[in-house]
Amino acid sequence: MIHVGVNGYGTIGKRVADAVAAQPDMTVSGVAKxxxxxxxxxxxRRGYDLYAAIEDRADAFADAGLEVAGDLDALVEASDIVVDCCPSDIGAKNRPVYEDHDTPAVFQGGEGADVADVSFNARSNFEDARDADYVRVVSCNTTALSRVIAPLEEEYGIEKVRVTLVRRSGDPSETGRGPVNDVLPDPVSIPSHHGPDVNTIFPDVDIDTLALKAPTTLMHTHSLNVTLAAEPDEDAILDLLADESRVFTIPETADIDGAGKLKDYALDAGRPRGDLWENCVWAESVGMEGPDLYLFQNVHQESDVIPENVDAIRAMVTDVDAAESVERTNEALGVGLESLFDVRGDREAVPVDD
Ligand SMILES: NC(=O)C1=CN([C@@H]2O[C@H](COP(=O)(O)OP(=O)(O)OC[C@H]3O[C@@H](n4cnc5c(N)ncnc54)[C@H](OP(=O)(O)O)[C@@H]3O)[C@@H](O)[C@H]2O)C=CC1
Ligand SMILES: O=C(OP(=O)(O)O)[C@H](O)COP(=O)(O)O
Known part of the structure; x- marks a missing residue:
């Protein structure tokens, strides 16, 4: 059993803790706040031992009636590995604590790539994290881009990737964030950090990314144009994506037009917190113009990196291989949303001349 400590219990940390608790080979040693x-x-209430991340604030927990099991050092001591889910840049400040205990750690995508030896995406470079002491799970957007780039690169080869990302301005609980009434190029100059971040996973892929921030909280939206080294048709692309367990292709018949209905669908499907661990690609948006593939996908920023954190742990401290780890993680969480509808929707209904 792998004892996993979670330092930083916010949007990502609370989901990582629940995902770890759901794995047959892992247990949560505690969470730090x-x-x-x-x-x-x-x-x-969920049964996790609570640790005080900042020692001199421990009394505040007692004053509030919450029992703490110890400080951050005690949590690290009780853990085989720590998943650091603190706000951006705090992970890098925590690394010396993990080093002092010789405890491996997983960091999140808000940290600079240099916080860890390896930037990680389970579909793309699982083995690079094998036995590494420090690994960074790339951000939600980079995770989603990697999940699409990996099969396209393997199957057809990629000449060029161009992506425009419309980013949600903050998570639903981040009530203080904006913009409230604007759409901001963010950053206004190209590239956004996503292209260079994709290159930490795929060093040779030629990619340009532009990003905007919109006054929404539910999901990010990507508009992708990938110039392939071949000219497959749309159905071949849909078949390729259908084989990816962490890509959900939205069938036309489902009548899902955006993040609101996607989240509603996730809740109807019984997903915890309405989480969508998969990229959500609109089948109708998959179009080929010569070698150019176009598609729209939505990314649930709060949850798509969660299965990746679980797989990073296995890559670092077990000898389980990528396929086995992904399958275990998917099964324990229920990743792999499959619609009962025919994913090709109307495409399938069009008579084809033999
Ligand atoms: N939210 C998202 O969409 C995604 C975020 N990420 C990345 O994940 C990381 C975490 O982000 P997210 O979960 O959104 O952030 P949150 O702010 O939601 O959660 C982080 C939590 O860490 C706690 N915290 C702050 N300082 C410390 C500290 N010194 N020690 C321990 N805990 C601390 C805070 O809670 P408190 O002070 O109350 O204890 C805070 O709630 C970042 O690197 C981010 O870029 C990656 C993918 C998606
Ligand atoms: O990792 C994320 O986005 P990113 O891929 O754009 O860096 C998360 O959505 C966090 O983004 P935030 O920095 O707007 O909180």
């Missing part, structure tokens, strides 16, 4: 807010109370 800086203060006794609603998330701390929920962590205790």
């Amino acid at each position: 800086t203060r006794p807010n609603y998330e701390a109370e929920a962590a205790v």
